[in-house]
Amino acid sequence: MKVTRRILRNPLAIAGLVVLGLAVVLAVFANFLAPHEPTQTALDQAFAPPGTAGHLLGTDDLGRDVVSRIMFGLRASLHVGILAVATSLVIGVPLGLMAGYFRAIDALISRLTDLVLAFPFLILAVGLAAIRGASLGNAAIAIGIAQIPGVIRIVRSETLRLKSLDFVAAAVVEGASDAWVLGRHILPNAASVIIVQATVAIPAAILGEAVLSFLGLGIQPPAPSLGTMLSDAQQFAARAPWAAVMPGLAIMLLTLAFNIVGDSLRDALDPKASRR
Amino acid sequence: MSRYLFHRLWQSAVTLILATIVVFAGVRALPGDPALALAGEDRDPESLRAIREQYGLDDSWPVQFWQFVSHAARGDLGQSIRTGEPVNGMIAGALPVTIELSVLALLVAGVIGIGAGVLAAVQRGRPAEWAANALALLGLSVPNFWLGLMAILYLSVALGLFPASGFVPFFTNPVANLHHLVLPALILGTGLAAVIMRQTRSSMLDALSADYIRTAEAKGLPPRAVIGRHALRNSLIVVVTIVGLQLGALISGAVVTERIFALPGFGKLTVDAVFQRDYPVIQAVVLVTATAYIVINLLVDLLYSVIDPRIRVRGDA
């Protein structure tokens, strides 16, 4: 609870939490909160500037409401962000634990990590899109796979550290099984670094989704995504700059909030590092 | 040193072989008959047979793999099914653009990132540190393709400061070449600059609290020597590894940046190939990227051992 108090003492972290909470509410309740259907076109209302009645942030070239599309875009962003990070944790945490705990397979796992690293996430996404087609799910998988090496590295080094501590050694001496030691002693103690890793991985995944959708390798139109909104808006940015500015600001605020919360969480969990 | 070198070479070779297998298997994982995929629109039985012949698709997998590797090793990456051009020629044409863009971006990121990181560490607890930290956080959070769009919208279109798109080869007109690449390099360098800044700051803070810095101060060295020589040299060792790890992000970023500024580079080749289902090109692009990543990281590690005498010179004490 010390951690909670430390975070609540940091005004920047509170601001980040507020923005995050707002984004989550907008995304989850987009169906009820959005003033318009995100995919509903109205050509007679195309290029309405921000502040137009009924269109707070204006409309795009097809007369679709920017606010509504941003809300649903946030939903897609969070969806991909969480899906990707969950993928990377489900695969990366066990591998990281094993790499740190069992010397015998450490080298094997680190070759595997090197292999994944050799395929930058965009190239991975390109390959996956070529094989399985472009979709939200495939974008999330590509991003998730690309994040696995980072998870393995962090969990592995934390496991190595914990393994050398007395209470783990004591459990081993008492004859506890490896699975018991890993699940009962090491994993719970490594939880905090895993959580911090997740909070910095989600914004990275959200940026990744935006990039893929922008290139047409992620969420497919007409489904709203902040990335596809930007790639559409590129065509008519000079005429309706708001359609390009607003989705970008939304992505930036969302990732900024995540990064701020992640930073302050890390500092709160490790006050020694924060003084640095 | 030689043992370390051998070990690293061996690791890289293993990774490269694994990566080749992944690419090879990826093409075989294409839905349906790979010959159909590789043939593209042109689906008469004659050309299908030719493709089967060329790729040895009727042979057993080990034989196919050997064919694939030996062709690739000779630089034969097949032909584009759209244009019929040899793929290695297409890559050779696109790569210089991407390499120049990446090197410029790395330069931008290095200068800004290291400069701001050192400033933040030295100005600990003062407004300059706060500002540098805030900028780094922004740099990490801003989608760089959006930043690129904004730059085109406001700097190129509205103010006319830079060309919004296009490319001029360096040897045709160096000035025009750089003029076209300044904005893309700045945009591509932003995220990396933020990462480098954070790393430089934290390793500078580590270095500045080290005993040898106290020694340097006790020797009466001027701040320039204490910070610029003693602390920075040690911090840069860590920063160099970070740059190696960020290479993947740089490659991914280059693809997007090229797309925005319509640069005829590797990224454009890649994205176009996906949309045209030009599988030989996709396969080649993935293979070349993986190889480049592995080789460059090997070089970074070797560079690392050159900067750090603790690796270069074995202790005999």
Next chain:
Amino acid sequence: MSAVLEVQDLSVSFRTEDGRISAVDSVSLEVGASEVLAIVGESGCGKSVTAMSLAGLLPRSARVDGSVRLDGVELIGAGKRTLRSIRGREIAYIFQEPMTSLNPVFTVGSQIGEVLRTHLGASRRTARARSVELLKLVGIPSAERRVDDYPHQLSGGMRQRVMIAMAVACDPKVLIADEPTTALDVTIQAGILDVLRGLRERLGTSIVLITHDLGVVADLADRVAVMYAGRVVETAEVHDLFAHPQHPYTTGLLGASPAAGRHADTHRLAEIPGLVPVLSEQPDACTFADRCGQALNTCTASQPQLTRGEHGLACWNPVGVS
């Protein structure tokens, strides 16, 4: 005897989250030419802070008051530039951790040469030649070869010799050795002490020796200042102090230390009960009163001042005086 280094009423306090904390309180010391003054005390008594404050090496959060004169030149309040020109040239330091006090990425030759190039404007070549001489002076074998070694290639004792070579490169007036042998094996300690003794004899360097090891003090020092909780509680010529300690803390310290010519394992240390107090908590009392076996009412009511003279003492109820 005229003093090379004169410290008067030196006080140091640090700004922390919990307010200002005092670390050194009105310390006065004198070091004569080619004299070795030992400052002894437990860890946390302020002896290292005192040493660091002499040439302005404390962090920004420190406030230093009082006076430090080197050959009559005031150092407290002197400009950064002046202090830099004095550090390494007139006052030089040796630190406790030879493992980490040398920069791992530069050769020992370049780290010694740096001092010569900064202060004497030596060329690369003369700096290198002089570095070899200095390495020989501190007893490093095959110095011509060692000059190009990196710190990690040398043993702890050798590294400490390199630190000493670096410190005496410009023939400083005062050498401040902060626990120079603490991190080293007993067998290597003697060698380092020999080097320091040799420097004092050959170069006439004055040495301020910071240590908690009374064996080292007996070996090298001419005079001793005993510090407790930021104050000097007793100061005397070394034999006088060992023979006639008057402050209860000094007697405790001597009792707590294995006797001269000792084997550390065979004697039980007579520990002084209690902890070193935080100085800011009891400004107007003897700081040792809480742990003192013979404290009087006066001891907790007012602070004893250090008496002047050959054998200075700050105690209301000294040992051996009834």
